[in-house]
Amino acid sequence: MGMNKAARTEWWESLPTGIRDEIDVYVLQDSLLMAVRVITAIGLVPHGIGVGTAQLIANDRYLHYGDLIARKPESPLDLESLGCRAAGCDGRIVAVEAIWDGDTVHDWFVRLLAITSAPAGETHMATIYGSTAKSYLSEEEELHSRHPVAVAAERAGSALAAYLSVPFHFASPDTPDDEAPRWQP
Template sequence: MGMNKAARTEWWESLPVGIRDEIDGYILQDSLLMAVKVITAIGLVPHGIGVGTAQLIANDRYLHYGDQIAREPESLLDLESLAYRAAGIGGRVVAIEAIWDGDTVHDWFVRLLAITADPAGEIQMATVYWSTAQQYVSEQEDRHQRHPVAVAAERAGRALAEHLSVPFHFASPDTPDDEAPRWHP
């Protein structure tokens, strides 16, 4: 059973300052998992605070700090930046792939990957979050009810693939699916 906002606030305020500072330090570094780990480590046995409630408490702290949190910079999706990044890859790029991923902070997002041969591997080219997609997909644009993250990732990934003369693969462009089939030559 989860705690309501008032109970979470009361619990938070009952913590020693050192513990609050440690948790807030992780929050300010945008390190949700470490904050949740500390909250459950100190809260599980004495207060029954599991991962779900710990995430709510951490979210309260994210809301408290807002823009002060050191977020990772937004990925650029313009072709010039992506092409410049691709030019620095060791190995031959054989495909550009878009894959769904998600977490408790960003919800669903898409990772754009360069698939390489000689050596075989994958290099992350960009991460397309909701905030990133909003810069590249206008509200008026007809997206056919598709997630803006998918539209932005597909547009950028397809442009890069065309620039590199390699295939573009996005197994599930219409529905978030982090287990969709991956690209195979």
């Protein structure tokens, strides 16, 4: 059972100042998971506040602070920047892959990865949130009802793969799916 906004506000205001300050510092640092961890640690046993409600409470604080939150920097999607990151990969890049992910703050987003062999692994190239896609894609761009993050991921990932002469894999470019099949050599 979740708490409505009024109940969340009442619970928040009942907290000691020190706890409220600790949670707010995590929010202001854009550390959602740490804020949720503190909220559940103090709220689960006495008040039944689980992760879902804790995320709503933290989101209330995000809305309260708005532009004051020190957001993590957006990933660059230009080919020169991605190529520079790829040059730093440990191992030989054998593919570039786009995979869906999501959370309560950003909704759906796409992670762009370089898949390597010798040693086998993956290296993070970029995280494409809605705001990242918006600044990367032109205003006039026709998305054909596709998710902007998918369009941006496909464009940046394909360009990087072509630059590296490796395949580009995006198992579910039209529908957010964080369980879509991964790239196989």
